[in-house]
Amino acid sequence: MLDMRQLQYFIAVAEEEHVGRAAERLHISQSPLSRQIAQFEEKLGLTLFERTQQRIRLTRDGRTFLSEARAFLTHANRLESLARRLGKGDEGGLCIGYLESSMHSGVLPRALKALRADRPAVHIALYNYHSAAQLEGLRERSLDIALVGEPPAADDAELESSLVLNDPMLLAMPDEHPLAGKRTLSADDLATQPWIGVTQEESAPRHGAFVAACAKAGFSPNITVEATEPLAALGLVAAGLGMTMIQQSLREQVPGGVVVRELPWFCYHTPLWAAWHKVNLRPLVGIFREILVTANSVEFSGK
Structure with missing residues (x-):
């Protein structure tokens, strides 16, 4: 021992x-x-x-x-x-891993609101970890639920998952930009524009997809400023420093001075997955899992 x-x-x-x-x-x-x-x-x-x-x-x-x-x-x-919590008569609380996108999209807040409506005394601990650390947390049983950008493998012996959000990407630009009046923007329109990149780890897949789409269209985006997260990038757009790509779920948080547009030539969706351990030791974990999956229809999937 x-x-x-x-x-x-x-x-x-x-x-x-x-x-x-x-x-x-x-x-x-x-x-x-x-x-x-x-x-x-x-x-x-x-x-x-x-x-x-x-x-x-x-x-x-x-x-x-x-x-x-x-x-x-x-x-x-x-x-x-x-x-200690079980000794007090509660259900043991929940330890939840999350990405920031699960917050600003409303996926996690909606599910927590629904849980609290039924179980107001449940203790909740939230941990902002990247996807790999969250999946490791599930395996170690230090997390009950994970909200990740990449799901565990379909044949994973320990973990399983469900898609809870499929979020399209939109272009954000200053409202005083000469292109702001155009409803449809081609790749040629954007080839010489300054861009604001997002260096956040969870943004890497969509950034890579965007750069690849630009290359296919015949140009490389001129990234003149880098921000650590999407809301900071939006603030820089509002200041007129360039354009950026954001998730549609951020649309309600777009500041004044910014307009958003769809890009027909860049069709990319940012997924968010709920993941959990197959061995569910406590009823509360299963209850929250069902709330999380059912309270969040994949509303931005384009279905």
Whole structure:
């Protein structure tokens, strides 16, 4: 049986790569910490650290063990939190991973509103992680539900998913731009225009698709400004700094001074998937999953 205290000590030393700093972080003396680490290695039958006079660093086995140790500790902490909530008589709460697009599209807020209407006391914890981290969270059971841009594989042994949003892309431009009066814009109209790119990780697939569509149309977009997220890009468009592509679900949040147009030559939809573990341990998770899937029809799919 693993000693949780020794596991925490190991993680601290591994992260600090220095016993003294780890001891300060843990509020214990250095010598007892060194003894605990040595005992932990002996118990496991593994050499977790390479030791020199200057520093201590993980071995290859140590690096592998650290990844699993972090996941184990995360799950143990969550189990402790779950036990406390169950002891109070509630249903254990929900840990939900999400992308920002699930917020500004209303997918997650709608589902949470529906859940709260029926279960007002349920504790909800939200975690803004990228898709890969969310799927890993489902596997580790540190998340109950994930809202991701890429679903798990169809043959995934542990996870399954359902499409909850298929969001078309629109062009946003300053309302005083000479092209703002045109209802239909060709690729030639936009070939020499300045563009505002979005560097957010979840925007990468749609950015790549747009650049590919531009290349097919015979030009490369002149990206003169980069923003970290779509709402910031819209603010820059309103200031007259260029054009950008946004999801249709952002249309209600377009600021004054900006108009949006469809681009017939760029037909791309940004998907959002709800994902969960196939082994559903608690009824509350299943209830919220059904709310999430049924409360959000795939309204922008063009069906």
